[in-house]
Each structure stands twice: as C-alpha cells, then as structure tokens.
Amino acid sequence: MESINKYFFKDMSVMFGRSMRHIFRSMDTIVTVCITPIAMMLLFVYVFGGAIETGTENYIDYLLPGVMLMTIGSGIAYVAYRLFLDKQRGIFERFHSMPIARSTILWGHVLTSLISNVISVVVIILVALLIGFRSSAGILEWLAVFGILGIFILALTWIAVIAGLSAKTPDGAGAFSYPIIFLPFISSAFVPTDTMPSVVRAFAENQPVTPIVEAIRNLLSNQPVGNEIWIALTWCIAIIVVAYIFAIRIYKKL
Amino acid sequence: MIENVIQIEKLRKSYKDVEVLKGVNVEVEKGKIFALLGSNGAGKTTMIRIMATLLERDAGSVVINGFKIEKNPAEIRNSISLTGQFAAIDEILTGRENLQMIAKLRHLRNPNQVADELINRFSMSEAADRRVGTYSGGMKRRIDIAMSLVGNPEIIFLDEPTTGLDPEARLEVWKIIQELSAAGTTIFLTTQYLEEAEQLADKIAILHDGKIIAQDTLEGLKKLFPPAKVEYVEKQLTLEEIFLAIIDDKEEK
Numbered sequence: 001m002e003s004i005n006k007y008f009f010k011d012m013s014v015m016f017g018r019s020m021r022h023i024f025r026s027m028d029t030i031v032t033v034c035i036t037p038i039a040m041m042l043l044f045v046y047v048f049g050g051a052i053e054t055g056t057e058n059y060i061d062y063l064l065p066g067v068m069l070m071t072i073g074s075g076i077a078y079v080a081y082r083l084f085l086d087k088q089r090g091i092f093e094r095f096h097s098m099p100i101a102r103s104t105i106l107w108g109h110v111l112t113s114l115i116s117n118v119i120s121v122v123v124i125i126l127v128a129l130l131i132g133f134r135s136s137a138g139i140l141e142w143l144a145v146f147g148i149l150g151i152f153i154l155a156l157t158w159i160a161v162i163a164g165l166s167a168k169t170p171d172g173a174g175a176f177s178y179p180i181i182f183l184p185f186i187s188s189a190f191v192p193t194d195t196m197p198s199v200v201r202a203f204a205e206n207q208p209v210t211p212i213v214e215a216i217r218n219l220l221s222n223q224p225v226g227n228e229i230w231i232a233l234t235w236c237i238a239i240i241v242v243a244y245i246f247a248i249r250i251y252k253k254l
Numbered sequence: 255m256i257e258n259v260i261q262i263e264k265l266r267k268s269y270k271d272v273e274v275l276k277g278v279n280v281e282v283e284k285g286k287i288f289a290l291l292g293s294n295g296a297g298k299t300t301m302i303r304i305m306a307t308l309l310e311r312d313a314g315s316v317v318i319n320g321f322k323i324e325k326n327p328a329e330i331r332n333s334i335s336l337t338g339q340f341a342a343i344d345e346i347l348t349g350r351e352n353l354q355m356i357a358k359l360r361h362l363r364n365p366n367q368v369a370d371e372l373i374n375r376f377s378m379s380e381a382a383d384r385r386v387g388t389y390s391g392g393m394k395r396r397i398d399i400a401m402s403l404v405g406n407p408e409i410i411f412l413d414e415p416t417t418g419l420d421p422e423a424r425l426e427v428w429k430i431i432q433e434l435s436a437a438g439t440t441i442f443l444t445t446q447y448l449e450e451a452e453q454l455a456d457k458i459a460i461l462h463d464g465k466i467i468a469q470d471t472l473e474g475l476k477k478l479f480p481p482a483k484v485e486y487v488e489k490q491l492t493l494e495e496i497f498l499a500i501i502d503d504k505e506e507k
Binding site: 022 | 303306328331334338341347351361385
C-alpha cells in the first residue's frame with residue numbers, strides 16, 4: 001500500500017488535470033449550466049419581481065442566493081454524466097488495472113466539480129452585477145459565502161457520483177438533478193415563506209435550501225447571521241457523509 | 255526449466271447462479287503469444303478481468319509473474335497492462351495527451367518523451383494532436399494498444415483486439431502483436447477467430463462450457479485429429495484476399 005500512497009498527490013494531479021481539460025474544452029457546458037438560471041433571474045427581476053413583496057429594496061439582492069443554488073443544481077448533472085462516460089467507456093477499468101492510487105480517480109472528478117461549479121457561480125454573480133445586484137459584504141463575508149457554496153457543491157457532487165456510477169444510460173445519469181434544480185422554488189429563495197399554505201410552508205422551512213439561502217442572503221447584505229448558518233452546514237455535512245458512504249460502496253463494486 | 259509467467263489452476267467463477275468458469279487450468283510461458291479461443295459468452299473476458307485484478311475469483315489459484323493475485327495485486331498491476339474489448343480512451347483528449355496521461359500514471363520519468371516515441375513507432379504523428387473522438391475505429395484501436403505499451407509491461411492482455419476492425423487494420427494489429435512478442439513481451443489474447451489464433455499464437459487454448467477443452471501448439475492440436483487426406487481442389491480467392499489486393503493496387507498507383 002505504501003508504494004501506492006507515495007504517488008497519491010501525483011496521481012491526483014493527473015486525474016484532476018484530465019477532467020479540468022474536459023471542462024475547458026467544452027466551455028459550452030458552463031454556458032448551458034448558466035443559461036437557465038440567468039433566464040430565471042431575468043424573468044423574476046423584470047417580470048414577476050415588481051409584484052413580489054420581500055421587504056428588501058432590491059429584488060435581485062433577495063433573489064441571487066437561490067439562483068446560485070439552482071446553478072449548482074444544474075452544474076452537477078454534468079459531473080454525473082462525466083462519471084457515467086468513464087465507467088461506460090472502460091476508462092475506470094483501464095485505471096484500475098494500473099498501479100495507481102484508486103481513490104484519486106473519484107477525487108479528480110470531485111475536485112473538478114468544485115472548480116467548474118464555482119466558475120458557473122462567478123458567471124452568475126457577474127450577470128447579477130450587470131442587472132443591478134449590489135452587496136455591502138466585505139471580504140470575510142464573501143469568503144463565508146463561498147465556503148457555504150463549496151460545501152453545498154460537495155454535498156451535491158457526492159450525490160452525483162452515486163447517480164453517475166449507478167446509471168444505465170447517459171440520460172439517467174443526469175436525471176437526479178431535476179428535483180434539485182426545482183427545490184429552490186419551494187423555499188424562501190424567490191418569495192418569503194409567510195404566504196405559503198401551511199403544509200407547503202412547513203416543507204419550505206425545513207428543507208436544506210431555505211437555511212442555506214438565508215445564510216448567504218444575510219452574509220451578502222451584511223446582516224447578522226443567526227442559527228440558519230449552522231442548520232445549513234449541518235444539512236450539507238450530513239448529506240456529504242451519507243452520500244459519500246453510498247458512493248464509495250458502489251464504486252468498490254464496479 | 256520453462257518459466258511460466260501465468261499459472262492458473264482450478265479457477266472458478268460464478269455470477270449469481272451461473273457458473274462461468276468451472277475449474278480452468280492455463281499455463282503461459284514467458285515471451286510467448288497465447289490465444290484463448292472461445293465463442294461469445296464462453297468466459298474469455300471473465301478470465302482476463304480476473305487476471306487483470308479487476309474481478310475477484312471464487313476459487314483456484316492465479317499466479318501472474320510470480321505474484322499471487324490475492325496477496326500482491328499491486329505488484330501484478332505493475333507488470334501487466336490491459337487492452338479491453340472496447341477502446342478505453344479519453345475521447346476529449348488528443349492521442350498524445352492520452353499517452354502522456356498513462357505515462358504519468360505509470361510514474362515514468364519523462365512521460366512526454368515516452369509518448370513521442372510511441373507516436374513515431376505507431377506512425378501516428380499526423381493524428382497525434384487531434385482529439386481521439388475524431389479517430390476512426392482502427393486508429394482508436396491503435397492508440398488503445400499504444401497506451402498499453404507505455405512503460406513496457408511484461409505481460410499484455412488483449413481482449414478481442416481485432417473485433418470490429420476492417421481487414422487492413424486487423425493485419426496491422428497482428429503485426430504489432432508479433433513485434434511485441436519478438437521483443438520479449440508475453441501476450442495473452444482472446445479471440446473468436448480461429449484464423450487469428452492460427453496466425454499469431456504459439457499456444458492455443460479452447461475455452462468451452464467453462465473449461466479448457468484443449469491446450470497445445472497449433473501442431474499439437476492438429477495431431478488430435480486424423481491426418482489430413484490429400485485432395486486436389488481449385489483454390490478460390492477469399493474475399494479478404496481480393497479486398498487486400500485491390501487496396502494494395504490502389505495505393506501503388
């Protein structure tokens with residue numbers, strides 16, 4: 001084992017370099033990932049926004065955190081798709097028959113997912129700035145925002161690993177992401193939960209998107225962050241742990 | 255004493271209720287070409303996957319290059335390489351990048367040089383910097399085999415290396431296999447084509463119904479049957495011979 005672990009970082013950098021090349025050679029995936037959230041943002045700001053009462057001056061400021069999560073939701077579908085292709089094309093088999101640190105094969109994909117999703121989120125923030133988003137947050141708050149987003153990306157990425165490794169068709173690999181993309185709609189991402197009927201409201205207030213959105217919203221508007229940040233982190237870490245255990249179990253059976 | 259680089263005894267493997275390998279014995283000498291013949295679903299790929307440490311066996315002993323498969327899978331991976339039935343290449347990378355990637359993963363000192371050498375050896379310099387996704391089937395097979403040669407492994411497993419190739423590409427793969435063997439590499443290949451085993455192999459084993467029903471040289475196998483009766487028949491050209499002759503003609507012009 002030792003002789004293999006010695007190469008962990010070297011193998012890791014090869015795996016990571018490989019899948020980052022995939023990202024940069026198919027920048028259209030970043031565009032595809034961003035286009036729906038951008039459309040949503042425009043729709044909500046310029047069409048529905050005027051009619052929505054959020055208690056904030058600038059609706060885009062209220063909206064942005066939810067749109068960020070949607071972007072990540074559609075970005076991880078490609079993670080599942082890339083893993084599925086590697087499995088189907090026999091690339092995993094080739095790597096597994098070589099003397100390399102096995103875990104690096106998955107971690108290369110996970111790290112790439114983190115970077116590519118952060119790129120997509122940055123694109124969304126830039127578009128938001130163009131249509132009037134303004135934030136009073138300082139460096140520390142922004143770091144905290146990206147910290148939360150990073151952990152959220154990791155949580156969804158491990159779910160994507162499960163989907164990609166167990167899918168039978170390329171379409172099946174990405175299908176798991178649709179419910180995740182729509183989860184922000186039944187949360188406080190677009191409208192406050194106060195006006196929702198009680199059952200829907202109970203769901204909205206107790207699903208992971210709401211505390212994550214509110215934590216990010218408070219950080220960006222320089223408001224004190226309450227309990228929600230801890231609830232948000234607990235959700236994400238719990239998902240990471242459970243999804244990781246299942247993903248590794250499936251991976252070992254390949 | 256003859257050195258066996260692959261020594262398999264009483265190998266068994268089942269998938270759920272279906273017993274695929276029912277006590278297989280195989281010996282492969284160092285530096286030889288060994289062909290495993292069998293129809294579709296006979297268990298050829300299962301055998302290769304077990305030897306390449308991808309699949310666990312149920313029972314029996316598998317020793318590759320002196321290492322027991324259950325004890326030293328890492329050492330075995332160091333001495334083998336696998337070319338599966340379907341080209342396992344990264345289609346978004348170029349041919350050159352694929353070779354460099356494998357060289358880096360084999361922890362070689364100068365991966366770029368290794369890649370350049372293989373590109374020259376396989377005369378692929380024109381295609382080397384195009385994405386593999388744009389390659390033809392034969393080209394993909396060629397780069398796939400080239401990837402298996404990175405780091406000069408002692409044993410190469412080729413699972414149906416010519417299935418789906420046109421006759422010209424098939425001859426080319428045969429030539430590569432013969433050159434490798436001449437350089438001392440042990441080759442274990444599976445095939446459904448009798449002709450391929452006949453052309454290439456030093457030793458042939460026939461896998462049927464989960465067991466090796468014959469294992470010998472071509473000469474030895476021929477002796478199992480009554481001596482050939484001499485008859486005079488007019489030799490018809492096979493379609494393959496005609497095809498290759500026409501192609502040759504065209505290229506000369």
